[in-house]
Amino acid sequence: MAPTNLLQGTLDLLILKSLALGELHGLGASRRIEQITRGTFQVKPGSLFPALHRMQDAGWLASSWGLSENNRRAKYYKLTAAGRRQLDVEVGTWQRIAVAIRFALAAT
Amino acid sequence: MSFLRNLLNRASVDQDLDAEVQSYIELLTDEKIRMGMSPDDARRQARLEAGSADRITEEVKERRSGVWLETTLQDLRYGLRLLRRSPGFAALAILTIGLGIGANSAIFSVINGVVRKPLGYPESDRLMFITSQFTSLSFNRFWVSPPEYLEYKERTKAFSHMGAYTTGAMNVSEGDQPERVNTVFMTASMWSVLGVNPVVGRTFTEEHDIPNADPVVVLSHELWTRSFASDPAVVGKRIEVQGTPRTVLGVMPPAFDLHDAGAQLWAPLGLDPANRQNRGSHFLYLVGRLAPASSESQANAELLTLLRSWREIAATGHVPNDSTHRVQMTPLRDDVIGNVKRALWVLQGAVLLVLLIACANVANLLLARAESRHKEFAVRTALGAGRTRILRQFMAEGVVLSVLGGLLGLALAYWGLQALLAANPRSIPRATEITLDPIVLGFTFAVAVATGLVFGLAPLLHMGDKAVSQAIKEGGVRTTANAGRNRVRRGLVIAEIALAVMLVIGAGLLIRSFDKLTSVDAGFNPANRVTFGLVLPPAAYPEAQRRVTLHGDLRRKLEQIPGVQSAGAMTGLPPFRQVNANDTDFEDYTFVPGSDGPIENVDYYQTVFGDYFGTMGIPLVDGRVFNEGDAAGGPVVVVNEALAKRFYPDMDPIGKRLNPFVTREQTWFTIIGVVKDVKQGGLDAPAGTELYFYYDQAPRIAGSAPTQMNVVLRSTRPIEALASGIRQAVREMDPALPIVQLRTFEDVVGASVTRQRFLSLLLGIFAAVALALAAIGTYGVLSYMVTERQREIGIRIALGAGGGQVVRLVLGQGLGIALIGIVIGIGGAYALSRLTASLLYGVSPSDPLTYGAVAVTIAAVAAAACMIPTRRAMRVDPLEAMRAD
Numbered sequence: 001m002a003p004t005n006l007l008q009g010t011l012d013l014l015i016l017k018s019l020a021l022g023e024l025h026g027l028g029a030s031r032r033i034e035q036i037t038r039g040t041f042q043v044k045p046g047s048l049f050p051a052l053h054r055m056q057d058a059g060w061l062a063s064s065w066g067l068s069e070n071n072r073r074a075k076y077y078k079l080t081a082a083g084r085r086q087l088d089v090e091v092g093t094w095q096r097i098a099v100a101i102r103f104a105l106a107a108t
Numbered sequence: 109m110s111f112l113r114n115l116l117n118r119a120s121v122d123q124d125l126d127a128e129v130q131s132y133i134e135l136l137t138d139e140k141i142r143m144g145m146s147p148d149d150a151r152r153q154a155r156l157e158a159g160s161a162d163r164i165t166e167e168v169k170e171r172r173s174g175v176w177l178e179t180t181l182q183d184l185r186y187g188l189r190l191l192r193r194s195p196g197f198a199a200l201a202i203l204t205i206g207l208g209i210g211a212n213s214a215i216f217s218v219i220n221g222v223v224r225k226p227l228g229y230p231e232s233d234r235l236m237f238i239t240s241q242f243t244s245l246s247f248n249r250f251w252v253s254p255p256e257y258l259e260y261k262e263r264t265k266a267f268s269h270m271g272a273y274t275t276g277a278m279n280v281s282e283g284d285q286p287e288r289v290n291t292v293f294m295t296a297s298m299w300s301v302l303g304v305n306p307v308v309g310r311t312f313t314e315e316h317d318i319p320n321a322d323p324v325v326v327l328s329h330e331l332w333t334r335s336f337a338s339d340p341a342v343v344g345k346r347i348e349v350q351g352t353p354r355t356v357l358g359v360m361p362p363a364f365d366l367h368d369a370g371a372q373l374w375a376p377l378g379l380d381p382a383n384r385q386n387r388g389s390h391f392l393y394l395v396g397r398l399a400p401a402s403s404e405s406q407a408n409a410e411l412l413t414l415l416r417s418w419r420e421i422a423a424t425g426h427v428p429n430d431s432t433h434r435v436q437m438t439p440l441r442d443d444v445i446g447n448v449k450r451a452l453w454v455l456q457g458a459v460l461l462v463l464l465i466a467c468a469n470v471a472n473l474l475l476a477r478a479e480s481r482h483k484e485f486a487v488r489t490a491l492g493a494g495r496t497r498i499l500r501q502f503m504a505e506g507v508v509l510s511v512l513g514g515l516l517g518l519a520l521a522y523w524g525l526q527a528l529l530a531a532n533p534r535s536i537p538r539a540t541e542i543t544l545d546p547i548v549l550g551f552t553f554a555v556a557v558a559t560g561l562v563f564g565l566a567p568l569l570h571m572g573d574k575a576v577s578q579a580i581k582e583g584g585v586r587t588t589a590n591a592g593r594n595r596v597r598r599g600l601v602i603a604e605i606a607l608a609v610m611l612v613i614g615a616g617l618l619i620r621s622f623d624k625l626t627s628v629d630a631g632f633n634p635a636n637r638v639t640f641g642l643v644l645p646p647a648a649y650p651e652a653q654r655r656v657t658l659h660g661d662l663r664r665k666l667e668q669i670p671g672v673q674s675a676g677a678m679t680g681l682p683p684f685r686q687v688n689a690n691d692t693d694f695e696d697y698t699f700v701p702g703s704d705g706p707i708e709n710v711d712y713y714q715t716v717f718g719d720y721f722g723t724m725g726i727p728l729v730d731g732r733v734f735n736e737g738d739a740a741g742g743p744v745v746v747v748n749e750a751l752a753k754r755f756y757p758d759m760d761p762i763g764k765r766l767n768p769f770v771t772r773e774q775t776w777f778t779i780i781g782v783v784k785d786v787k788q789g790g791l792d793a794p795a796g797t798e799l800y801f802y803y804d805q806a807p808r809i810a811g812s813a814p815t816q817m818n819v820v821l822r823s824t825r826p827i828e829a830l831a832s833g834i835r836q837a838v839r840e841m842d843p844a845l846p847i848v849q850l851r852t853f854e855d856v857v858g859a860s861v862t863r864q865r866f867l868s869l870l871l872g873i874f875a876a877v878a879l880a881l882a883a884i885g886t887y888g889v890l891s892y893m894v895t896e897r898q899r900e901i902g903i904r905i906a907l908g909a910g911g912g913q914v915v916r917l918v919l920g921q922g923l924g925i926a927l928i929g930i931v932i933g934i935g936g937a938y939a940l941s942r943l944t945a946s947l948l949y950g951v952s953p954s955d956p957l958t959y960g961a962v963a964v965t966i967a968a969v970a971a972a973a974c975m976i977p978t979r980r981a982m983r984v985d986p987l988e989a990m991r992a993d
Binding site for chain 2: 053068072073075
């Protein structure tokens, strides 16, 4: 399936969601997004890292260096309390948009 | 917080980011190996998918908070590095901007010190300067008489304090060298008006300020430091002033002055409040301090009421009224600044034009560099530099240039100001208050930043999307000229030339009027004449006859100095002195109010001594001049042509009589001769009416003789050769007499036009700078065009174009630009001519000669600037040109 261009603002939601279950490194987050969107969204490092750093600066994410499953040094990201709140906010927003768009498309 | 953290730990954050991106690539490689790829393929594939690691880190950095500050610092460092790589360009640009900013700062400091700064008194905006105005005599700013001052002071309520003063000079004999210093004689009330306290001792009070009081004096800080070694013990002592001992009461703070009098001594005026008879004796200036509750308009209203009812105060004698003898007030500061304000703003406008030209030049240089660097930008864009980042680096280069230029400009402004003030100390009011203060520094900084933005933005004009993609396509190969880019560059040069034309026309007009002014016939010959002032204090020379005798003896000694042809003396030094406007009774003539006839008043009284007219070179028109026989003869006067024309339009003035009120009784003086007019009110003013008296007659007929005389010597020898002989002669007469301002008469005439010289000199310098900058700009654009079109020119030559055609191509383009600039500039100069009109003398603000000469000059300069590029174009080798790049 051809990767869809990420909607503006969707990337934050996806990253927050991908980290909701636990901490991941950059590649892990990107693979997790691919997995939960069934391959629709593939996040390239050129968008991923700026987003991770921006969200960390906003206080939603915290990071620390750790070891990967095959003993590589990698930087792991996890949600902060603020990040969880932000995830709730974004989910709410998104659902309102999704409902609105569905109604809009159903209209004749 | 993270912004600060990022900034503070920039190095570790960067390392961290690099490590993170590396680890990502490794993890991706591992993943691919797990999926069955060979390690080498996996690594290559991972790198490809991740894209350039640099690009990722670059993008993260750009998004990071605090990024602007960091990249700004980086940009500035980058800008500095670039400039270090091309020192020639950097030096030229910084020098150009430095000149522009320096000139602006220097002139702004003058405006700041002279026009903007309040005077050095507390609440100085409450101080009003009060003068008389005689509309029928066209004296717009005349003195006030003592009774008028007293009545004004008694009958107005708008002022909390009011004082009167007059200026003069006194001899101070302290130490071995007698000295003549400027003195302000003022009422004790003036201290309350000005509100400044002495640093040592006290000031004088009402008890000192009455006729025949014990003489006292207050010293200026400068005199105290210079002549009394800053000794506080001098307070209470008596010093010898004008041959009389005066008690020193106190010392004023540094720079304390009144209306630029340059006062070194402050002495009581000693008016007699009971004497209301001397109504015609106008010699005072008044300063009033507005009461806290009253405004300037209230004071004016009060003044008008008083003017209309003044007749009720004094029934006899002339009194102020609101038609012929007004009393007027202006804020003291406006009067001190006077007409120099407009001249200063014209100068500021001129230096602003210079700065604009400098900006245009630097913008052009930057544009040229930007074009030659587009390959570099293409490469950097491909490597992942954001376009905004590249544009910012342009700006950074501009800001670095303008800040360095600003620093240079500040240094130039500092030295320039020193030189300016040293060369022309008396040509502008309040010159001592001109300094580089924080306001000037702020102004300079603002100008520098604005400058940097202006020319930093110029290259952005053609750095859009297209430029980048085109640069990539071109791959750095220079193609023929891009029309858009060249339009910008040509526009800049046209603007430069137009601004230069305006400036050069302005300077040309001022220089021409200065030339006219200095070639005005002053009525006497200043060449080969030397003059100095000599004051015989009444205390040391109480009898008038002794003063005349001393001058006679001195004259004989002076005429024995080798090379001296003749000597004379006069009370008032032409060509610029204060008007006398003395009432004078003409026999058989009475002024009828309302008629066209002249009022019986003479502008200048001049008492002369020795062979005055011969020594000064003033030609006799009719009758005879004084001779030694007149010393014992009847009262006689010589008049000038202006007086003869005004009072004796249809008759021969010789033998007619007039009474100048210089004696107590009615004494009629007979006119014995008419001489040519001598300028007394400045070279640019018409000569007034003038009466000449004979010094030798004064003691016998007037019962007194002037104490201050200006001695004049005629000699072809230089002043240096005469000086020692003159000093020797004066010392032999009386060693206590100071020689005041020994100088050539040419210097005296020159000093009367210092302001005009100052203005035309400065504007001339600015115009020359502007012209040079515009020439550099024209040269730059044209030589760039030749480089750019080298290939085209080569092809043309290969196809058989002759030298003439190549010259036409290049020169035509250069002169076309110049011509458009000249036409626009002439239009601009004409539009601005009304602003400069009041500064001109004898030249029309739209003087066709000046306009024509400037147009030709600038065209010639532009043609000269085209010469080198044209020659280069002619030498283009067609083979090499086509093979190049």
